[in-house]
Amino acid sequence: MLKAMAAELNCNACRNRVGLASMRYSKDGKGLICESCYNKQNSGVSIKIKQQEFSRPIDTSPKKKVEFYCRNCSFKWSRALDFRGPKLCPSCGRDTIMYNLPNDADELLRELDRMDDV
Ligand SMILES: [Zn+2]
Numbered sequence: 001m002l003k004a005m006a007a008e009l010n011c012n013a014c015r016n017r018v019g020l021a022s023m024r025y026s027k028d029g030k031g032l033i034c035e036s037c038y039n040k041q042n043s044g045v046s047i048k049i050k051q052q053e054f055s056r057p058i059d060t061s062p063k064k065k066v067e068f069y070c071r072n073c074s075f076k077w078s079r080a081l082d083f084r085g086p087k088l089c090p091s092c093g094r095d096t097i098m099y100n101l102p103n104d105a106d107e108l109l110r111e112l113d114r115m116d117d118v
């Protein structure tokens with residue numbers, strides 16, 4: 001009976017009594033913790049990273065369409081505003097492109113232009 005008691009320790013995280021064989025050293029310096037708490041620590045890190053990856057596409061999901069118009073050949077087309085925008089007309093190949101932007105999108109396009117300068 002006494003031997004069995006000695007082989008158990010309190011987990012420093014959840015305070016449950018756990019057999020010494022399933023104790024682990026905590027990564028955040030708490031000392032010995034049980035196996036399930038150790039697994040929670042490790043999986044908690046990866047869950048946080050996954051949530052950050054998830055929030056990104058949600059923020060940018062409403063894609064704005066931008067209409068382009070070529071002054072040279074009058075060619076018209078539209079693309080989603082999630083790429084840098086064309087420099088040359090796909091029809092005649094000249095850089096005479098006009099942008100027809102929704103009102104709140106010109107700030108976004110300035111961002112895109114600045115990316116091109118780098
Ligand atoms: Zn525990």
Ligand SMILES: [Zn+2]
Pocket residue numbers: 070071072073074075089090091092093094
């Ligand atoms: Zn053109």
